[in-house]
Amino acid sequence: MKYIGVDLGGTNIVVGITDSEGNILKCYTRPTITTRKTEEIFDDIIDMCQILIEEFNLDTSSLKGIGMGIPGEVDGKKGIINYSNNIPMKDFNVGSYMQNLCKKVNMDIPFFFANDADCAALGELVAGAGKGHSDLIILTLGTGVGGGIIINNKIYSGFYAGGAELGHQTIVHNGELCTCGNKGCLEAYASATALIRDAKKAAIENPSSLLNTLSENNLDNMTAKIVFDAKDQKDSVATKLVEDYIEYLAVGVANLVNIFKPEILLLSGGISKQEEKLTKPLKEKVITKVFGNDLKTKIDIATLGNDAGLIGAAMLSR
């Protein structure tokens, strides 16, 4: 059995075909061009799907469906994109649009829709670091802090669409302003953006810190990696920044463990590339914070990178 996945991003559309284990057999990429009409974007997607279907000589009996991961609030049950941050779409009935398109080209294939971060969680479960598990949480530590929840092998995103906003749990009442307008969200402390914000401030306050040298004395060059690198070189300012960063991340992770007690919790995104330098101290902190100091949940690093979303999208039709 074959599966087609679509990863619709703000920059590129990736359409790929996988086997039942989530291995990508082939994929194609086209630019999204968000300035064009929403309908044109989806026309392009159907075209890419058709190319794969012909290439692999697929008929409906050998294809379970086409799954799409979309950035924004997606009501998978109703097939509606409530809104998207990166592509100008609002209350777009993607389900009926795609069905109509398919009729025109004589394709009779069911479609499945989900948020792209939720797809990444499913991808990691099926083919990545979550393989062999049924209950998983993923936190993506990037520009923001994204989240995905898998319960009993299925994406969980709330009764009303748009749940699993794991980065927007308040962990510091009246704390740092978050991009969402609220104060003290996990995202405002555990995103790469937050770490860079704090590192810039610390670099100014501590002119002799390696943070300045490593960013070539230009704060615009500051990255999360520079902070971790400076810490590796025993810079005390960077060490404190990393410790604080992991402390806040541990608060968010412990909150999720207390609620979900998942089998496994994965970290993805740029900062997760620190691997054990991140997970080891994180685990030590989380265990001191979870209820009863009882941590059965495995904490690990996601392995699929950018492929997770495409694979998870394909697996929506499992």
Add this chain to the structure above:
Amino acid sequence: MKYIGVDLGGTNIVVGITDSEGNILKCYTRPTITTRKTEEIFDDIIDMCQILIEEFNLDTSSLKGIGMGIPGEVDGKKGIINYSNNIPMKDFNVGSYMQNLCKKVNMDIPFFFANDADCAALGELVAGAGKGHSDLIILTLGTGVGGGIIINNKIYSGFYAGGAELGHQTIVHNGELCTCGNKGCLEAYASATALIRDAKKAAIENPSSLLNTLSENNLDNMTAKIVFDAKDQKDSVATKLVEDYIEYLAVGVANLVNIFKPEILLLSGGISKQEEKLTKPLKEKVITKVFGNDLKTKIDIATLGNDAGLIGAAMLSR
């Protein structure tokens, strides 16, 4: 069809029989006597079940099962009580013990086990304020802050047993010490205990506050109700306390809405008796905090009181 529920509490055992809508047809209460052997407590429970079965002339064809709500961490899948706070039990295989007991008395009935707060959530869903809904969250504002989650008509308590610890989400990093040993949990701000703690402090600092008069100038008399009563009488100190209380509660509620987007979120426990005085300002605050300021979740007061646990336990075998 009839259902038997057992509400095992630290003080009393209540065993009752319900119809399929969760109406209690009859129930009996006996003291738990926690000083006796665990086995004796469960022998008593079986005895109470037998009395009801005989009284209602039930055979296995008219009885779906016996459900038990137990205070503590219960692994419902395995039928094991990992631990209980109120009754000295640890790693007790209640499932196999009950099955063996049943064999002895020639009863062939399946047993179902869950945490008592989770049962209360299910009870409210089936027969209380959550009737007609499928996805519900309950927060019990009492000595502590308890939580229960219902997803798609079923209790959700995590992959590993003991999740849904909604009162132990950190909302104030390094905040007030919680009973669990962590700092800044919702429970340390939104329990009646927390409100009383803050009211006592405020009463001392403000000798002219009504908080002193209403507690007869004895801080040992302080209750959450006194704080709300003093606020109703326009006492400015009490007004600030209630506002702060609701602010913190709103943070916890918004966090849960951002994750679960439930159909309905119920408040139970002593403080919930404030009804609209609590829910109205709470909703106003929650909407400012949830992601996208989009609050579809209904926020309401639980209606079943102490019966919720018994009804929910009975409904475990639905």
